[in-house]
Amino acid sequence: MKKDADEETYKARMGQFREKISAMKIRISHLDSLLAKAGFNASDFEEAQKSLQQKNSLYISRLERAAELMRDYIIQEQAKVLSTEKHKPQIGLGAYNANSQYYGFGMSNSENSNVLFSYSGHFKIPEPKAKEMNNQATDLTASIEYINFPFVIQGAKFFPGAKKARIFYKDEELPTAGSFHGFPSLEQYPGYAEWKQQADSLTSGILSPRNLDSLHAMSTGTPTIEVKQPSADTSVAPPKIESGIATQGAPSKSSFGLFKTVLRWTSIGLCATSIGLGLNQNREVAKKNDTKNERYGEAAAAASGDINTYRDKYNAYTTSKEQLKDAENMRNAFYVAAGVFGLAGILTFVF
Known part of the structure; x- marks a missing residue:
């Protein structure tokens, strides 16, 4: 639960938690x-x-809280602001x-750079220094701040999420305004x-981390349920359910045969039930996928409008993606369960 890994590891952990929820x-x-x-x-x-039910x-x-924690860890990583060293990008000066005392300019990343940016604006520089520049960008350098959220192309990571441009003239930072x-x-x-x-x-701050920590996964607000442990046997075998009927000695062959018969038809019945639930869940996955696509379209359409509307639409889109993933996990778990119960039923015919 500790924040001790990278984004991919957190994604894998979140997936594992969601799979456990579906399986449970x-x-x-x-x-x-x-x-x-x-x-x-x-x-x-x-x-x-x-x-x-309580347990x-x-x-x-x-x-669920553990999965929520992993998601926040991911956003914490993605929202982290990194910065390039001062370097000489491609800079074009205007008038x-x-x-x-404004100098118009445009700049873009140099070749072989994985931090991608295209920026235009102006910086403020006193007239004597502007004359000293002689309309040349020779003594200008830049540092770009960008978010730790790469876009991967054929296994190569690029960082087009630029956030802020800093311009320097002979190591003196200049007031700068513009846009990417x-x-x-x-x-x-x-x-x-x-x-x-x-x-x-x-980059806009609409999506920001909640800065949760490992305590979040345990703070359910639900009273702790005391689980009574078996007094002796701690093997993999299921706990014994007391029926109130005293038993003595080893089970007879007839009782073992009855157990096999019950197990056989129970397993086959549960297998059929799991297959049916899996097929039904598959239809639910298709519906969730359609909903996700609709929410994405709504968020994209709202991107250039009111920021609050866009935030709501984007949050709805994120929720629909998570619901789709949960539905897929549930479907897969039903199919796995069908296979397990089917195998258990088959084995009762063999042994």
Whole structure:
């Protein structure tokens, strides 16, 4: 849970947490089915179900907060502002205005640089120094501040998310105003539109980290449920459910055969149920994907308008992406469960 890795590692951890949430929801549905067949009376069944629900809710809540923490770690990394060394980019000078002491200029990244930028504006410089420059950019250098959010092209990382330009004349920083421009040449690459939307949100401050820490994953607000541990056996075997019927000695061959029969048809039934749920969840994935595309279009359309509207649309788009991922995990978990139960049923015929 500590902030001790890079963005890709946090993404992998977040994916693992979401997969565990989906798998846990599958297990809960199966446990409810098995619990109903365990032979409890009404009050014991209600008590057992309530206890399981409390424990499962606490577990899922902590997993959700852990995934939320990883997402914030990712945003913390992406929003981090880096800076180039002072260097000589490609600079073109415009006319100098002696009244305002402004020098118009435009600049772009030098060749072989992975920090991409295109900037135009003006810097303020006293007239004597402007004359000293003689309309030449020889003694001008620049430092570019940019966010730690690369756009990857064929495995190579580029950083087009420039945030601020600093101009120096003979190591003296000059007051500068202007703006960065987009890169139409990058639009041909897959994923650039989504990258740009995220980058614009980060550079504008619409999307900013909450600076959560590892305590967030544990602060569920749900009272801690005391889990009673088995007194002796701690192996992988499931805990024994007391039925109130005394047992003595080893199970007979007939009882073992009955167990196999129950396991066989229960496994086959759960396999069929999981397949059905998986197919149904697949339709849900398609709906979530359509919703995600709609939310993306709405956010893109609002990008040039009111900032609050854009923030709401972008947050809705981010939520729809997460909901799509959760739906995909649920579908995959159902199919995996179907395979596991199907194999368990088959093995009862073999052994």
